[in-house]
Amino acid sequence: MNQIIKKSETINKLLSRYGVKFGIYKNGTFKEQLFPFDPIPRVIKHDEFLFLEKGLTQRVDALNCFLLDIYSNKQIVKDGIIPEEFIYSAKGFLPPCDGVVPPKKIYSHISGIDLVQSKDDNWYILEDNLRVPSGASYPMISRELQRRSAPDAFSSNSVIDNRNYADLLKEVMDYVNTGGINVILSPGRYNAAFFEHSYLAEMTGAVLTTGKDIVCENDNLYYIDYNGKKQRVGAVYRRISDEYLDPMTFNEESVIGIPHIFEAYKKGNVALLNAPGNGIADDKGIYYFVPKMIKYYLGEDAVLMNAPTYLPFYEEDMNYVLSNFDKLVIKDVAEAGGYGVIFGNSLTKEKKAEFIDLLKSQPRRFIAQEVIDFYDLDILDEKGNQVPRKADLRAFVLSNGKTKVWPSGLTRFSRDPDSFIVNSSQGGGFKDTWVLSR
Amino acid sequence: MFFPEDTARQSVEDVQIEISNCDKYCITYDNFKNKKFYGLIEKPHNRFDVNISGIATSGIDIYEKYTNNPFEFSLLKAQTELTMPGELMTEYHKKLELDTFSGPYYKALYIMNTLPDTFKYTPGVTEVHESAENALALGQGVCQDFAHIMISLLRMEGIPARYVVGMMLGEGSSHAWVEVLCNGYWYGFDPTNRKLVNDEYIRVSCGRDSNDCSVIKGSFYGIVTQKQSETVTVEEI
Numbered sequence: 072m073n074q075i076i077k078k079s080e081t082i083n084k085l086l087s088r089y090g091v092k093f094g095i096y097k098n099g100t101f102k103e104q105l106f107p108f109d110p111i112p113r114v115i116k117h118d119e120f121l122f123l124e125k126g127l128t129q130r131v132d133a134l135n136c137f138l139l140d141i142y143s144n145k146q147i148v149k150d151g152i153i154p155e156e157f158i159y160s161a162k163g164f165l166p167p168c169d170g171v172v173p174p175k176k177i178y179s180h181i182s183g184i185d186l187v188q189s190k191d192d193n194w195y196i197l198e199d200n201l202r203v204p205s206g207a208s209y210p211m212i213s214r215e216l217q218r219r220s221a222p223d224a225f226s227s228n229s230v231i232d233n234r235n236y237a238d239l240l241k242e243v244m245d246y247v248n249t250g251g252i253n254v255i256l257s258p259g260r261y262n263a264a265f266f267e268h269s270y271l272a273e274m275t276g277a278v279l280t281t282g283k284d285i286v287c288e289n290d291n292l293y294y295i296d297y298n299g300k301k302q303r304v305g306a307v308y309r310r311i312s313d314e315y316l317d318p319m320t321f322n323e324e325s326v327i328g329i330p331h332i333f334e335a336y337k338k339g340n341v342a343l344l345n346a347p348g349n350g351i352a353d354d355k356g357i358y359y360f361v362p363k364m365i366k367y368y369l370g371e372d373a374v375l376m377n378a379p380t381y382l383p384f385y386e387e388d389m390n391y392v393l394s395n396f397d398k399l400v401i402k403d404v405a406e407a408g409g410y411g412v413i414f415g416n417s418l419t420k421e422k423k424a425e426f427i428d429l430l431k432s433q434p435r436r437f438i439a440q441e442v443i444d445f446y447d448l449d450i451l452d453e454k455g456n457q458v459p460r461k462a463d464l465r466a467f468v469l470s471n472g473k474t475k476v477w478p479s480g481l482t483r484f485s486r487d488p489d490s491f492i493v494n495s496s497q498g499g500g501f502k503d504t505w506v507l508s509r
Numbered sequence: 510m511f512f513p514e515d516t517a518r519q520s521v522e523d524v525q526i527e528i529s530n531c532d533k534y535c536i537t538y539d540n541f542k543n544k545k546f547y548g549l550i551e552k553p554h555n556r557f558d559v560n561i562s563g564i565a566t567s568g569i570d571i572y573e574k575y576t577n578n579p580f581e582f583s584l585l586k587a588q589t590e591l592t593m594p595g596e597l598m599t600e601y602h603k604k605l606e607l608d609t610f611s612g613p614y615y616k617a618l619y620i621m622n623t624l625p626d627t628f629k630y631t632p633g634v635t636e637v638h639e640s641a642e643n644a645l646a647l648g649q650g651v652c653q654d655f656a657h658i659m660i661s662l663l664r665m666e667g668i669p670a671r672y673v674v675g676m677m678l679g680e681g682s683s684h685a686w687v688e689v690l691c692n693g694y695w696y697g698f699d700p701t702n703r704k705l706v707n708d709e710y711i712r713v714s715c716g717r718d719s720n721d722c723s724v725i726k727g728s729f730y731g732i733v734t735q736k737q738s739e740t741v742t743v744e745e746i
Binding site (some may be wrong): 145148155158159160166167169170283286287288289290318320323326330331334337338 | 533535537540547549551580583584586587588700717721723726727728730
């Protein structure tokens with residue numbers, strides 16, 4: 072490990088040379104920023120990984136069952152486990168997807184589940200990302216580069232090789248492919264995660280493309296190659312969100328999507344990874360119900376815990392929230408990316424009264440959670456000292472009939488000592504995640 | 510593009526579809542069972558026309574029976590972006606005192622009969638997809654706005670309501686009205702004309718709001734300005 076720390080600068084230089092960047096828009100201009108790599112890895116022991124693997128597999132299986140159910144029979148609503156208010160008025164529920172069954176009945180092929188470890192050594196699920204979770208390419212390429220600088224660090228420490236991600240991804244695409252080539256559909260060069268799109272295409276042998284090179288004709292999808300020849304497309308790993316995917320079905324102003332791709336998908340002629348409509352399952356309001364879903368669909372108790380969450384929608388929870396307001400964090404279910412998050416103790420008296428009125432008038436709009444005391448990870452600061460910082464872990468779970476957890480993941484940390492926000496767009500960095508084989 | 514389909518109320522025969530520059534198209538249905546066709550024109554072109562003609566027999570059944578579909582039921586009860594009430598809609602809803610009417614039918618009838626008193630028909634004031642709240646603030650609009658306001662009010666009462674696009678005898682363009690679920694049937698109300706929907710109306714499509722029902726949509730590559738026009742002719746035979 073010391074070897075890697077010594078070579079930290081070299082690795083960061085290589086990462087920049089390979090274009091491991093992400094783009095952000097600030098004041099209307101596009102800028103690319105490096106994603107800083109920290110050489111001290113997060114280490115997950117073998118037993119701990121087996122525990123996480125069990126919990127994550129179970130969670131993703133239940134979420135896939137939920138999506139199949141909610142877009143067909145809606146038994147879970149009929150049985151009163153989830154109130155209908157949380158389904159039909161949620162932004163993530165897409166009516167065009169109702170009754171559409173994706174190839175092999177898989178909705179979430181690639182799931183990014185965010186976890187944190189608390190000071191008392193428990194793991195908590197922070198959120199599920201079942202739409203277009205990004206980030207797998209960063210640990211992939213950083214491991215590759217570290218191997219060059221410290222070839223034996225991994226075998227001598229019994230770290231499981233994580234270079235199989237591309238194989239897992241290819242297996243998933245091939246499994247659901249309806250006949251034709253695999254493509255990775257990117258919004259293009261100016262997307263924040265373009266490095267990842269191109270890297271994954273290179274590693275899986277899929278064709279990297281944008282909407283302009285794909286057409287839908289007679290309910291089939293075709294890629295137009297450089298000769299102008301049309302090649303049938305069987306699976307699209309799309310890195311475009313649902314609303315921009317098909318201007319004819321969703322947002323009509325989208326110019327990065329493919330008109331009528333949804334028709335081809337609906338008729339079973341192409342697989343979309345992940346399936347459109349998954350937003351209903353990773354909605355903040357639905358999060359509360361995931362442990363109940365696991366019980367309902369799988370008959371098991373949840374292995375991994377949610378952060379303790381309250382729904383003011385229920386009277387009992389509302390009472391709890393009102394009497395414990397100062398120690399809770401309140402989230403607006405319609406917002407994402409760190410917006411609409413209010414720490415109860417941060418409000419002034421008037422603001423608090425104002426907010427409580429809002430909460431009472433729109434209870435469905437909010438969830439309340441206990442604040443988790445994060446377990447900090449050490450990072451190396453500019454002077455080379457080890458300092459503790461907040462960090463989370465995004466685990467990647469792939470489903471191709473069997474659900475597999477990638478023995479690695481993206482550990483993100485905040486560089487600011489007082490910040491809880493680890494997002495790469497907010498200047499956070501990442502670490503390698505070592506899963507030990509014994 | 511949507512085109513009329515057989516329902517309990519109407520049957521459609523002799524449908525002819527002519528599309529310039531394009532002979533390949535596919536027919537499909539959306540989740541509200543609306544029938545539509547779509548196609549792709551690959552050759553460069555600067556104009557494209559669609560002509561649809563057919564014979565509709567209307568008024569077979571006056572009302573369409575509600576098929577027990579919980580998806581439809583719950584979805585059409587939920588407000589959408591365009592029908593979501595703001596301050597003005599909430600205030601207007603309060604003022605109507607709909608509690609004094611028993612059942613969805615009488616509530617809908619009252620809304621239809623009183624809405625034109627406060628809301629005026631004026632073309633060209635509202636945007637293509639204007640929300641009910643904004644339209645009410647302007648105090649005037651077109652059939653689409655009448656329908657959105659009425660749907661918003663009904664949904665505030667917990668009554669499932671849907672937006673309907675269609676054609677009407679004697680109109681020069683497409684029309685929009687509202688269908689309300691009452692006692693197991695979908696009843697048509699036309700708040701713009703203060704009229705119950707009868708055999709003068711031919712239905713083309715329905716949905717949660719106007720976003721689900723745009724008569725025609727499309728996209729093209731090219732840096733040009735575009736213009737679209739629409740003519741509807743309905744004659745009695």
